Amino acid sequence: MTPPQDSSEHHHSHDHATGSSRPRLAIALALTSTVLIAEVITALLTGSLALLADAGHMLTDSAGLIMALVAAGLAARPATDRSTWGLRRAEVIGAALQAGMLTVVGAVVAVQAVRALIWPSPIEAHGMLIMGAIGLAANAIALVVLAGGRGASLNMRAAFLEVASDALGSVGVILAALTVALTGWHRADAVASLVITALIVPRAAALLRAAMRVLMDFTPEDLDLAEVRRHILEVEHVEALHDLHAWTVASGMPVLTAHVVVRDECLTEGCTEEILDRLQECVAEHFPVRIEHATFQLEPVSHLAHEAQYC
Structure with missing residues (x-):
């Protein structure tokens, strides 16, 4: 698959x-x-x-x-x-x-x-x-x-x-x-x-x-990336998180990307939309920086071993 x-x-x-x-x-x-x-x-x-x-x-x-x-x-x-x-x-x-x-x-x-x-x-x-x-x-x-x-x-x-x-x-x-x-x-x-x-x-x-x-693509000063990681890991069905990055393209344009590992059955049962909504809410509501450009890649737990082969 x-x-x-x-x-x-x-x-x-x-x-x-x-x-x-x-x-x-x-x-x-x-x-x-x-x-x-x-x-x-x-x-x-x-x-x-x-x-x-x-x-x-x-x-x-x-x-x-x-x-x-x-x-x-x-x-x-x-x-x-x-x-x-x-x-x-x-x-x-x-x-x-x-x-x-x-x-x-x-x-x-x-x-x-x-x-x-x-x-x-x-x-x-x-x-x-x-x-x-x-x-x-x-x-x-x-x-x-x-x-x-x-x-x-x-x-x-x-x-x-x-x-x-x-x-x-x-x-x-x-x-x-x-x-x-x-x-x-x-x-x-x-x-x-x-x-x-x-x-x-x-x-x-x-x-x-x-x-x-x-x-130099530093993390925005008023964004606590460790806190972002903690909140994302608390989202239901999320098992792990990797490749979390945050930087600023230009003034007022912070960007965040992450690979979010979720339970295999959750992807097959079609609850990805719910997870993405929760992740976007997490970024939009809980942090001092307004991150309008956030991208999340959802991956099943079984994909972790495959990803290591290609990295």
Whole structure:
């Protein structure tokens, strides 16, 4: 007798989130690019390291937002026979690249800031203050635009973090400019750069770690696979379980597969539908992660010996 196999899958469209994120990203990119050009010019005229550091963040943000925009477009492309999940993981790769760039820029700025603390240079505070205020206003608008979609994917989360880092940078520039203007303490510029770096780099590193967990097919962090195994084994007629795997294809798309061994007579008596329903209920109702793509292969106990021959 050929070992029976049954599977149950849910197919849902995840294109809405990726599609709706593109206009937000385009608006944020236009704002960031405009301010970037203005900040570079002003930083060169005023000699402000904090403003130049913020321009550096703006540069990586512009590049990051371009990557995010491209990744969102790729992720929205439909699945094909050669790419059965589509290109949804492009948004995770984009997020990893953005986080990596932000971490590198933060390290470079930190080194330059330490040098500026030791050998401070004169700063023209008034131009620095004006540009900081303009940058903050542009970043605030971009943050409002991106805020509604930041939970949609790692890609949007990375884009939001990029712009948030710029907003913090603009606040640092303003505070440093005020300090220099009121007290003449030029090292305030370098101190502001170090504070900005200290706030941003840990968040970028955390985002990079989250993206790498997806790319390495780790089990979703809030899913206890041991608990999943225990619940499945408690389902009536289930005798054993093997090849249990859980991973994340892209943001919001956890996947679970398993080979479930059931009593031989249960398959011949036609109760596979009941077992599959119970397994789907088990995954859907008892775990914090909503797993919409779960596939179960039902196998009779007598098949275990045969499977060992082919593995």
